[in-house]
Amino acid sequence: MGRFAGKVAVVAGGASGIGLAILRGLRRKGARVVCGDVSEERLATVAAEFGAGVATTRCDVTREAEVEAMMALAASRFGALDCAFNVAGASRPGYIVDLAEGDWDFTVDLCLKGVFLGMKHAARHMLGRGGCIVNIASLNAHVPMHGGAAYASAKAGVEMLTRNGALEMTPDGVRVNAILPGLVETPLTKRHFDNPAAHAAFLQRIPLGRAAQPEDIAGPALFLASEEARYVSGASLLVDGAWAVTGYPDMRPFRGRPGWPRQG
Ligand SMILES: NC(=O)c1ccc[n+]([C@@H]2O[C@H](COP(=O)([O-])OP(=O)(O)OC[C@H]3O[C@@H](n4cnc5c(N)ncnc54)[C@H](O)[C@@H]3O)[C@@H](O)[C@H]2O)c1
Structure with missing residues (x-):
């Protein structure tokens, strides 16, 4: 049955990209899964593909009541909650001098508060x-x-929230870890793959010579959730084809200069 036989997992942001690859891996290895996502269209596709072993639910991870309900669904539908994957994320980019307060709030709420709420209710x-x-x-x-x-x-x-979670939760049997992906080919990063010059600038930085596929991230994520990682908590695992050792490409040629007018 595989190493997640009898286990129940929640994947928040599970209807696309990395989350969907994690969901697929969990199903292949025997887990029953709740897939939460804000996109009802993507959830319908997941429901059609997976059938009874996957429960789909609309959940905006920035809304506490919806996150609480998503975690509760694992217990009510499948009897328990063993693993939670906080994957939902996106950004509204912009140079600091241009960035609207609302775009800052959107990105930080989704990427940071969403993970906090997921951890709390899982x-x-x-x-x-x-x-x-x-x-x-x-x-x-x-x-x-x-x-x-x-x-x-x-x-x-x-990353710090993960470490803080490990400090608080590991004594009560809950391991908390983070994955730090490099460039992964998903709908989120499509624009980099559609632009050959931007793609080449990324590849120059990635010693492994290619971007990751979502499955390249799902494997290490499932490892951290598995019994093989039973002594791992509070860890950050870079899964980036060694990119971190080289630095980030200069994206200004593709993004342009800041728009805010300079004085003098
Ligand atoms: N793709 C990359 O190169 C890359 C690199 C590093 C980290 N990441 C991170 O990996 C995670 C997954 O990204 P991906 O590339 O698979 O993107 P993706 O766009 O393919 O999938 C993200 C999913 O999250 C869902 N989502 C967005 N906002 C949500 C919300 N408020 N509540 C619930 N669900 C929401 C989307 O509907 C989508 O299904 C993100 O946290 C992203 O920041 C991605």
């Missing part, structure tokens, strides 16, 4: 009986990028 089903939480941060937790201040700051926050 852990309430796990503390004392055991479980694990895997948060998807980013290479940008360590490496800044042009136009990415809100996203990189939020992802750095996710």
